[in-house]
Amino acid sequence: MARAAKVDLRSFQQELASRLATKTAAQVESSRLGLACGGAQWLIRLADAGEVITVPQIAGVPLTQPWFLGISNIRGNLYSVIDFGSFLGREASLAGAAGQGRLVVFGPRTGELKAGIVVQRVLGLRNLAELAPASPPVDVPEWYGQRWMDAEGSAWQEIDLARLAQDPGFLRVGL
Numbered sequence: 001m002a003r004a005a006k007v008d009l010r011s012f013q014q015e016l017a018s019r020l021a022t023k024t025a026a027q028v029e030s031s032r033l034g035l036a037c038g039g040a041q042w043l044i045r046l047a048d049a050g051e052v053i054t055v056p057q058i059a060g061v062p063l064t065q066p067w068f069l070g071i072s073n074i075r076g077n078l079y080s081v082i083d084f085g086s087f088l089g090r091e092a093s094l095a096g097a098a099g100q101g102r103l104v105v106f107g108p109r110t111g112e113l114k115a116g117i118v119v120q121r122v123l124g125l126r127n128l129a130e131l132a133p134a135s136p137p138v139d140v141p142e143w144y145g146q147r148w149m150d151a152e153g154s155a156w157q158e159i160d161l162a163r164l165a166q167d168p169g170f171l172r173v174g175l
Helices: 002-021 025-029
Strands: 031-037 040-045 049-054 068-074 077-083 102-106 115-119 121-127 132-134 144-149 155-159
Touching: 002 049, 031 115, 031 155, 068 115, 102 121
Parallel strands: 040 155, 077 115
Antiparallel strands: 031 040, 031 121, 049 102, 068 077, 102 115, 132 144, 144 155
């Protein structure tokens, strides 16, 4: 079963790479990766996401925040794994994910931090031209970006993983 998931994910990534190669830089810049986590919908820049993978085996680390799941070996490198839903103070991302949970590994734009956030589901690409800007919520962290509304009236909150990777609250994993 795990092998089938790898093949499906690999096929998805190859198809996505093929589609992106045919787009212009402006089209890529206007596309965002949609995520579901903590009862909300999120958008991230494609340059922020190094890759999206099935949640790997995670080694727990004692005396850390509950949202810090631990570390994982991804292709020979150790990555910090954060449950994004728990970090937000909402429902844990792995709770009830039924195998749909994914690890979004931070891309090169986020700097040297080797980390990833676990989300409940990946919702695919969203084109900003199909979304309308909306008023941002009040008192939000600096890593929140533009808020968007889709044609069905659902809110999408853009997040900047590069800023999240520098947020002191995000970096403070120890108790």
